[in-house]
Amino acid sequence: MDDNTKLNIQIGTTLNPDNIYVEIVENGPYILHGKSKLVQQFIVPNSKGISVNYKEGEEFETKDKTYLCRCGLSANKPYCDGAHKKAAENGVDLTEYATFNPELASSEVIEGPAVSLTDDEKLCAFARFCDNGKRVWNQIEDDNQESVNLSVEMAHHCPSGRLIVWDKNNQPIESEKQEVVLGLIEDIGNKLAGPIALWGGIPLKSAKGEFYEVRNRQTICRCGQSSNKPFCDGTHASMQFQDGLPNQPKQDGKVF
Ligand code: FES
Known part of the structure; x- marks a missing residue:
């Protein structure tokens, strides 16, 4: 990311110190810039089905540049395998519709x-x-x-x-300082997968070259069906999105 880049940072958010950011490729994947922790985060419900915390699952390797699926079609999730080239014929529109407003x-x-x-x-x-x-x-x-x-x-x-x-x-x-991490949200109670959570002030760059407001907590769509891309709008729940990743947290997966 260009040091001179002017970022709009939400009050209360601290920009991550490691220059980690996510870039959107037009009609293509997310590019994660910088080695960041990328891990499944299972929503843990209590006995009444109420979401109370997270547990970690599998952790995935990242490189200086890591290509992550955002169309929901990759057979190698969470990574991109080029399946977005067939997005249109699979009814997936990868256009960004979200506003840049704070x-x-x-x-x-x-x-x-x-x-x-x-x-x-x-x-x-x-x-x-x-x-x-x-x-x-x-x-x-x-x-x-x-x-x-x-x-x-x-x-x-x-x-x-x-x-x-x-x-x-x-x-x-905020109840505690937020670790910088990309979380692959897994909704264990409903047996489906959700968005990528960007925790800890990770900038998100539009395919148009402009940055969205930087926030402590953001969720970006990885099912390909949100009407508010790049952000998740909950549509993954109605389409029962599955990511094919391990479906249980690790026994020792730390509580987030
Ligand atoms: S992950 Fe696509 S709408 Fe939530």
């Missing part, structure tokens, strides 16, 4: 007594961390510290960055 420009603001919540619904990746029996939108209506902590944790686990909890000084609250 996320907060289109987010709804929900004010609570102790904190507020911003919500950009179009980014929803259906990871379901926002409802632990009490939905985060209701959780922030309480002003006790336990509810605030729960709201922050729910937002922190939301891989898409749809949800952000803010303090009364308009500063985002």
Whole structure:
């Protein structure tokens, strides 16, 4: 990435220090620039089916440049095998439709007594961390510290960055510092695969050469069917996207 590149960085996000970024090839794959951790991240549900955490699965090698599938058709996922050349005949449109506007420009603001919540619904990746029996939108209506902590944790686990909890000084609250990692989201509860999560301030460069806003948490489509490409819009759930990768986390896969 050019050192002079002007990046629009969301408040509260720290740009990753290793110059790791993802570039979109027009009608082609993602190129991951820089050696980054690339690992399956299984959404772990509790006994009531509520998403509570992640567990890691298989880790995949990355090089200085790594080509990653974004059409959903590769037989060698998570890598690209050239199958995007047949995307059109398979009904996959790889056009980027997302706006370059900052996320907060289109987010709804929900004010609570102790904190507020911003919500950009179009980014929803259906990871379901926002409802632990009490939905985060209701959780922030309480002003006790336990509810605030729960709201922050729910937002922190939301891989898409749809949800952000803010303090009364308009500063985002994150429950912990985010490791820089590309997560291949696996929805173990619904037996399907999801997007690639970009955690920790990883810039995303459009095929048009422009960078999207850099955020702590983003999810980019790898099923090929989102209507808000390059971002996931949850369509992988209705199409039951499968990536053919191991379908269980490692026994010792660390809790994210
Ligand atoms: S991976 Fe979520 S819509 Fe494609």
